[in-house]
Amino acid sequence: MPISVSTDPIRPAERTAYWTEAICRSFASVETKPLGSAVVSGHFEFVEIGGAKLVRFDSSPQCYTRDARLVNMAGSDEFMFDFQRRGRSSIVQAGNESTIEPGYGVLYDARRPFEDRLFGPEQRVELLIATVPASSLLRSVPEAERLCAKPIPLSGTIARAIAALVRDAISVPDAAARQNEPDIVAYLSAILRLAAGASHELSRPGLFRLIDTYLRANIATIRPAPALAAEFGISERTFHRIFADRATTFERHVLHLRVELFKDLLRQASLASVPIARLAHQCGFADAAHATRTFKDRFGATPRDFRASPPTG
Numbered sequence: 001m002p003i004s005v006s007t008d009p010i011r012p013a014e015r016t017a018y019w020t021e022a023i024c025r026s027f028a029s030v031e032t033k034p035l036g037s038a039v040v041s042g043h044f045e046f047v048e049i050g051g052a053k054l055v056r057f058d059s060s061p062q063c064y065t066r067d068a069r070l071v072n073m074a075g076s077d078e079f080m081f082d083f084q085r086r087g088r089s090s091i092v093q094a095g096n097e098s099t100i101e102p103g104y105g106v107l108y109d110a111r112r113p114f115e116d117r118l119f120g121p122e123q124r125v126e127l128l129i130a131t132v133p134a135s136s137l138l139r140s141v142p143e144a145e146r147l148c149a150k151p152i153p154l155s156g157t158i159a160r161a162i163a164a165l166v167r168d169a170i171s172v173p174d175a176a177a178r179q180n181e182p183d184i185v186a187y188l189s190a191i192l193r194l195a196a197g198a199s200h201e202l203s204r205p206g207l208f209r210l211i212d213t214y215l216r217a218n219i220a221t222i223r224p225a226p227a228l229a230a231e232f233g234i235s236e237r238t239f240h241r242i243f244a245d246r247a248t249t250f251e252r253h254v255l256h257l258r259v260e261l262f263k264d265l266l267r268q269a270s271l272a273s274v275p276i277a278r279l280a281h282q283c284g285f286a287d288a289a290h291a292t293r294t295f296k297d298r299f300g301a302t303p304r305d306f307r308a309s310p311p312t313g
Helices: 012-026 068-074 134-140 157-171 184-195 204-217 225-231 236-244 250-267 276-282 288-299 303-308
Strands: 003-006 031-034 042-049 052-059 062-066 078-086 088-093 096-100 104-109 114-119 125-133
Touching: 003 012, 012 031, 012 042, 042 157, 052 157, 052 184, 062 068, 078 088, 078 134, 078 184, 088 104, 088 125, 096 104, 104 114, 104 184, 114 125, 125 134, 125 157, 125 184, 134 184, 157 184, 157 204, 184 204, 204 236, 204 250, 225 236, 236 250, 250 276, 250 288, 250 303, 276 288, 276 303, 288 303
Parallel strands: none
Antiparallel strands: 003 042, 031 062, 042 052, 052 125, 062 114, 078 104, 078 125, 088 096, 088 114
Protein backbone atom coordinates (compact mmCIF):
# COMPACT_ATOMS: atom_id res chain seq x y z
CA MET A 1 0.00 0.00 0.00
CA PRO A 2 1.49 3.40 -0.89
CA ILE A 3 2.45 5.67 1.99
CA SER A 4 0.39 8.86 1.78
CA VAL A 5 1.34 12.05 3.60
CA SER A 6 -0.37 15.45 3.69
CA THR A 7 0.22 18.63 5.65
CA ASP A 8 -3.50 19.52 5.55
CA PRO A 9 -4.33 18.36 9.10
CA ILE A 10 -1.19 19.97 10.57
CA ARG A 11 -1.25 23.43 12.15
CA PRO A 12 0.54 25.98 9.91
CA ALA A 13 3.21 26.75 12.51
CA GLU A 14 4.19 23.06 12.68
CA ARG A 15 4.05 22.20 9.00
CA THR A 16 7.68 22.84 8.00
CA ALA A 17 9.03 20.50 10.68
CA TYR A 18 6.37 17.88 9.94
CA TRP A 19 6.93 18.03 6.17
CA THR A 20 10.72 17.77 6.48
CA GLU A 21 10.52 14.84 8.87
CA ALA A 22 8.01 12.99 6.67
CA ILE A 23 10.22 13.34 3.56
CA CYS A 24 13.36 12.26 5.42
CA ARG A 25 11.64 9.28 7.01
CA SER A 26 10.09 8.09 3.75
CA PHE A 27 12.42 8.65 0.80
CA ALA A 28 15.12 11.38 0.99
CA SER A 29 17.23 13.07 3.66
CA VAL A 30 16.90 16.79 2.92
CA GLU A 31 16.41 20.14 4.57
CA THR A 32 13.42 22.22 3.49
CA LYS A 33 12.90 25.96 3.40
CA PRO A 34 9.74 27.79 2.30
CA LEU A 35 10.04 30.21 -0.60
CA GLY A 36 7.92 33.33 -0.40
CA SER A 37 5.10 34.01 2.02
CA ALA A 38 2.75 31.13 1.20
CA VAL A 39 1.79 28.79 4.04
CA VAL A 40 3.73 25.54 3.71
CA SER A 41 1.65 22.74 2.25
CA GLY A 42 2.44 19.48 0.56
CA HIS A 43 1.28 15.97 -0.29
CA PHE A 44 3.07 12.87 -1.43
CA GLU A 45 2.35 9.24 -2.18
CA PHE A 46 5.34 6.92 -1.91
CA VAL A 47 5.85 3.28 -2.89
CA GLU A 48 8.84 0.96 -3.18
CA ILE A 49 9.12 -1.30 -6.24
CA GLY A 50 12.07 -3.63 -6.23
CA GLY A 51 15.08 -1.46 -5.45
CA ALA A 52 13.38 1.75 -6.60
CA LYS A 53 11.41 4.35 -4.68
CA LEU A 54 8.63 6.15 -6.55
CA VAL A 55 6.89 9.30 -5.35
CA ARG A 56 4.11 11.53 -6.59
CA PHE A 57 5.01 14.81 -4.92
CA ASP A 58 3.41 18.24 -4.82
CA SER A 59 4.13 21.18 -2.59
CA SER A 60 3.98 24.92 -2.17
CA PRO A 61 7.15 26.74 -3.33
CA GLN A 62 10.06 25.40 -1.30
CA CYS A 63 13.79 24.80 -1.45
CA TYR A 64 15.01 21.25 -0.85
CA THR A 65 18.70 20.91 0.01
CA ARG A 66 21.11 18.10 0.75
CA ASP A 67 24.45 19.46 1.89
CA ALA A 68 27.69 17.57 2.58
CA ARG A 69 26.67 16.95 6.19
CA LEU A 70 23.41 15.28 5.16
CA VAL A 71 25.17 13.28 2.44
CA ASN A 72 27.52 11.86 5.07
CA MET A 73 24.72 11.21 7.53
CA ALA A 74 22.42 9.56 5.02
CA GLY A 75 25.06 7.38 3.44
CA SER A 76 23.05 7.58 0.23
CA ASP A 77 24.04 5.54 -2.81
CA GLU A 78 21.28 6.62 -5.17
CA PHE A 79 20.36 8.70 -8.18
CA MET A 80 17.08 10.59 -8.31
CA PHE A 81 15.09 11.57 -11.40
CA ASP A 82 12.30 14.15 -11.38
CA PHE A 83 9.53 14.18 -13.97
CA GLN A 84 8.30 17.80 -13.93
CA ARG A 85 4.50 17.87 -14.21
CA ARG A 86 3.55 21.34 -12.94
CA GLY A 87 5.46 24.47 -12.00
CA ARG A 88 9.24 24.70 -12.36
CA SER A 89 12.36 23.41 -10.62
CA SER A 90 15.75 25.05 -10.37
CA ILE A 91 18.33 22.35 -9.70
CA VAL A 92 21.97 23.02 -8.73
CA GLN A 93 24.64 20.31 -8.45
CA ALA A 94 28.40 20.16 -9.02
CA GLY A 95 28.55 23.51 -10.78
CA ASN A 96 25.58 22.78 -13.08
CA GLU A 97 22.36 24.77 -12.75
CA SER A 98 19.21 24.30 -14.81
CA THR A 99 15.57 25.33 -14.75
CA ILE A 100 13.24 22.43 -15.48
CA GLU A 101 9.84 23.07 -17.06
CA PRO A 102 6.90 20.68 -17.55
CA GLY A 103 7.73 18.30 -20.36
CA TYR A 104 11.28 17.88 -19.04
CA GLY A 105 12.97 15.86 -16.34
CA VAL A 106 16.23 16.07 -14.46
CA LEU A 107 18.70 13.57 -13.03
CA TYR A 108 20.68 14.28 -9.90
CA ASP A 109 23.17 12.35 -7.83
CA ALA A 110 22.01 11.88 -4.22
CA ARG A 111 25.57 10.90 -3.26
CA ARG A 112 26.61 14.54 -3.70
CA PRO A 113 25.17 17.82 -2.39
CA PHE A 114 22.34 19.40 -4.36
CA GLU A 115 19.76 22.16 -4.12
CA ASP A 116 16.33 21.93 -5.73
CA ARG A 117 14.09 25.01 -5.68
CA LEU A 118 10.47 24.32 -6.60
CA PHE A 119 8.26 27.22 -7.64
CA GLY A 120 5.51 28.00 -10.09
CA PRO A 121 2.08 29.47 -10.83
CA GLU A 122 -0.75 29.22 -8.33
CA GLN A 123 1.81 28.45 -5.61
CA ARG A 124 1.92 24.76 -6.57
CA VAL A 125 4.54 22.39 -7.98
CA GLU A 126 4.04 18.73 -8.89
CA LEU A 127 6.66 16.08 -9.66
CA LEU A 128 7.05 12.37 -10.07
CA ILE A 129 10.30 11.27 -8.43
CA ALA A 130 12.11 7.99 -9.09
CA THR A 131 15.04 7.02 -6.86
CA VAL A 132 17.23 4.11 -7.95
CA PRO A 133 20.49 2.51 -6.74
CA ALA A 134 23.49 4.35 -8.15
CA SER A 135 25.40 1.13 -8.88
CA SER A 136 22.54 -0.25 -11.00
CA LEU A 137 22.11 2.93 -13.02
CA LEU A 138 25.85 3.35 -13.59
CA ARG A 139 26.15 -0.23 -14.82
CA SER A 140 23.45 0.51 -17.35
CA VAL A 141 24.49 4.09 -18.22
CA PRO A 142 28.16 4.65 -17.25
CA GLU A 143 28.00 8.31 -18.30
CA ALA A 144 25.01 9.09 -16.04
CA GLU A 145 26.99 11.47 -13.82
CA ARG A 146 27.62 13.77 -16.80
CA LEU A 147 23.87 14.12 -17.35
CA CYS A 148 23.09 15.39 -13.84
CA ALA A 149 21.38 18.78 -13.36
CA LYS A 150 20.64 19.13 -17.06
CA PRO A 151 17.18 19.27 -18.66
CA ILE A 152 16.14 15.91 -20.13
CA PRO A 153 13.31 16.15 -22.70
CA LEU A 154 10.28 13.99 -22.00
CA SER A 155 8.31 14.87 -25.12
CA GLY A 156 9.01 11.64 -27.01
CA THR A 157 6.57 8.74 -26.98
CA ILE A 158 8.85 6.46 -24.95
CA ALA A 159 9.60 9.09 -22.29
CA ARG A 160 5.92 10.01 -21.96
CA ALA A 161 4.96 6.35 -21.65
CA ILE A 162 7.60 5.84 -18.95
CA ALA A 163 6.27 8.84 -17.01
CA ALA A 164 2.75 7.40 -17.25
CA LEU A 165 4.02 3.99 -16.12
CA VAL A 166 5.68 5.55 -13.04
CA ARG A 167 2.50 7.47 -12.23
CA ASP A 168 0.38 4.33 -12.57
CA ALA A 169 2.79 2.26 -10.45
CA ILE A 170 2.42 4.74 -7.58
CA SER A 171 -1.38 4.63 -7.76
CA VAL A 172 -1.68 0.81 -7.53
CA PRO A 173 -3.28 0.23 -4.12
CA ASP A 174 -1.32 -2.79 -2.89
CA ALA A 175 1.75 -4.84 -3.67
CA ALA A 176 -0.29 -7.96 -4.48
CA ALA A 177 -1.86 -6.12 -7.42
CA ARG A 178 1.56 -5.22 -8.88
CA GLN A 179 2.46 -8.32 -10.83
CA ASN A 180 5.66 -8.31 -12.86
CA GLU A 181 6.86 -5.06 -11.32
CA PRO A 182 8.48 -2.67 -13.83
CA ASP A 183 12.26 -2.39 -14.03
CA ILE A 184 12.57 1.30 -13.17
CA VAL A 185 16.35 1.33 -13.71
CA ALA A 186 15.90 0.02 -17.26
CA TYR A 187 13.29 2.67 -18.03
CA LEU A 188 15.32 5.56 -16.60
CA SER A 189 18.33 4.25 -18.50
CA ALA A 190 16.30 4.37 -21.71
CA ILE A 191 15.37 8.02 -21.08
CA LEU A 192 19.00 8.93 -20.47
CA ARG A 193 20.26 7.06 -23.54
CA LEU A 194 17.70 8.77 -25.76
CA ALA A 195 18.69 12.15 -24.29
CA ALA A 196 22.30 11.36 -25.20
CA GLY A 197 21.31 10.53 -28.79
CA ALA A 198 21.62 6.74 -28.45
CA SER A 199 19.04 3.96 -28.81
CA HIS A 200 16.86 3.06 -25.83
CA GLU A 201 18.04 -0.61 -25.65
CA LEU A 202 14.79 -1.77 -24.03
CA SER A 203 13.95 -5.47 -24.17
CA ARG A 204 10.78 -6.73 -25.83
CA PRO A 205 9.09 -7.37 -22.43
CA GLY A 206 10.03 -3.86 -21.35
CA LEU A 207 8.66 -2.41 -24.56
CA PHE A 208 5.40 -4.35 -24.23
CA ARG A 209 4.70 -2.70 -20.88
CA LEU A 210 5.34 0.75 -22.36
CA ILE A 211 3.27 0.10 -25.47
CA ASP A 212 0.43 -1.23 -23.32
CA THR A 213 0.59 1.90 -21.15
CA TYR A 214 0.53 4.08 -24.26
CA LEU A 215 -2.42 2.21 -25.77
CA ARG A 216 -4.47 2.52 -22.58
CA ALA A 217 -3.85 6.27 -22.47
CA ASN A 218 -4.73 6.74 -26.15
CA ILE A 219 -7.41 4.08 -26.56
CA ALA A 220 -9.78 6.27 -28.61
CA THR A 221 -7.16 7.37 -31.16
CA ILE A 222 -4.74 4.47 -31.60
CA ARG A 223 -2.49 4.77 -34.62
CA PRO A 224 -1.65 1.90 -37.02
CA ALA A 225 1.13 -0.55 -36.14
CA PRO A 226 3.74 0.90 -38.56
CA ALA A 227 3.37 4.38 -37.07
CA LEU A 228 3.57 3.07 -33.50
CA ALA A 229 6.62 0.96 -34.28
CA ALA A 230 8.36 4.10 -35.54
CA GLU A 231 7.29 6.03 -32.42
CA PHE A 232 8.90 3.38 -30.21
CA GLY A 233 12.08 3.22 -32.29
CA ILE A 234 11.70 -0.38 -33.45
CA SER A 235 10.98 -2.20 -36.70
CA GLU A 236 7.45 -3.24 -37.55
CA ARG A 237 8.60 -6.87 -37.37
CA THR A 238 9.85 -6.41 -33.81
CA PHE A 239 6.65 -4.57 -32.91
CA HIS A 240 4.54 -7.57 -33.93
CA ARG A 241 6.93 -10.02 -32.23
CA ILE A 242 6.34 -8.18 -28.93
CA PHE A 243 2.68 -9.26 -29.09
CA ALA A 244 3.46 -12.70 -30.48
CA ASP A 245 5.60 -13.29 -27.35
CA ARG A 246 2.28 -13.16 -25.47
CA ALA A 247 0.40 -15.38 -27.91
CA THR A 248 -1.64 -12.48 -29.23
CA THR A 249 -1.55 -9.82 -31.91
CA PHE A 250 -1.55 -6.04 -31.81
CA GLU A 251 -5.12 -5.95 -33.11
CA ARG A 252 -6.42 -8.50 -30.60
CA HIS A 253 -4.70 -6.73 -27.72
CA VAL A 254 -6.22 -3.39 -28.70
CA LEU A 255 -9.67 -4.99 -28.91
CA HIS A 256 -9.14 -6.57 -25.48
CA LEU A 257 -8.25 -3.19 -23.95
CA ARG A 258 -11.26 -1.53 -25.57
CA VAL A 259 -13.82 -4.07 -24.45
CA GLU A 260 -12.44 -4.17 -20.89
CA LEU A 261 -12.59 -0.39 -20.66
CA PHE A 262 -16.12 -0.45 -22.11
CA LYS A 263 -17.11 -2.90 -19.37
CA ASP A 264 -15.61 -0.67 -16.66
CA LEU A 265 -17.39 2.42 -17.97
CA LEU A 266 -20.73 0.61 -18.11
CA ARG A 267 -20.39 -0.25 -14.41
CA GLN A 268 -19.66 3.33 -13.27
CA ALA A 269 -22.74 4.79 -11.58
CA SER A 270 -21.64 8.32 -12.48
CA LEU A 271 -21.94 7.39 -16.19
CA ALA A 272 -25.34 5.70 -15.96
CA SER A 273 -27.03 8.44 -17.99
CA VAL A 274 -24.35 8.61 -20.70
CA PRO A 275 -25.53 6.94 -23.94
CA ILE A 276 -23.92 3.60 -24.67
CA ALA A 277 -22.88 4.81 -28.13
CA ARG A 278 -20.89 7.65 -26.55
CA LEU A 279 -19.11 5.27 -24.18
CA ALA A 280 -18.30 3.01 -27.11
CA HIS A 281 -16.79 5.96 -28.96
CA GLN A 282 -14.66 6.84 -25.89
CA CYS A 283 -13.24 3.31 -26.05
CA GLY A 284 -12.30 3.67 -29.70
CA PHE A 285 -15.02 1.52 -31.27
CA ALA A 286 -16.04 2.65 -34.75
CA ASP A 287 -19.73 2.49 -33.85
CA ALA A 288 -22.15 1.15 -31.23
CA ALA A 289 -23.02 -1.92 -33.31
CA HIS A 290 -19.37 -3.07 -33.40
CA ALA A 291 -19.04 -2.40 -29.68
CA THR A 292 -22.20 -4.38 -28.93
CA ARG A 293 -21.11 -7.41 -31.01
CA THR A 294 -17.66 -7.46 -29.45
CA PHE A 295 -19.03 -7.06 -25.93
CA LYS A 296 -21.61 -9.82 -26.33
CA ASP A 297 -19.03 -12.20 -27.78
CA ARG A 298 -16.79 -11.55 -24.77
CA PHE A 299 -19.27 -11.39 -21.87
CA GLY A 300 -22.40 -13.11 -23.16
CA ALA A 301 -24.68 -10.10 -22.69
CA THR A 302 -25.38 -6.89 -24.55
CA PRO A 303 -23.97 -3.67 -23.09
CA ARG A 304 -27.51 -2.53 -22.27
CA ASP A 305 -28.35 -5.73 -20.37
CA PHE A 306 -24.98 -5.72 -18.61
CA ARG A 307 -25.47 -2.12 -17.47
CA ALA A 308 -28.93 -2.95 -16.11
CA SER A 309 -27.82 -6.07 -14.23
CA PRO A 310 -26.65 -5.91 -10.59
CA PRO A 311 -22.89 -6.16 -10.00
CA THR A 312 -21.61 -9.60 -9.02
CA GLY A 313 -18.96 -10.50 -6.49
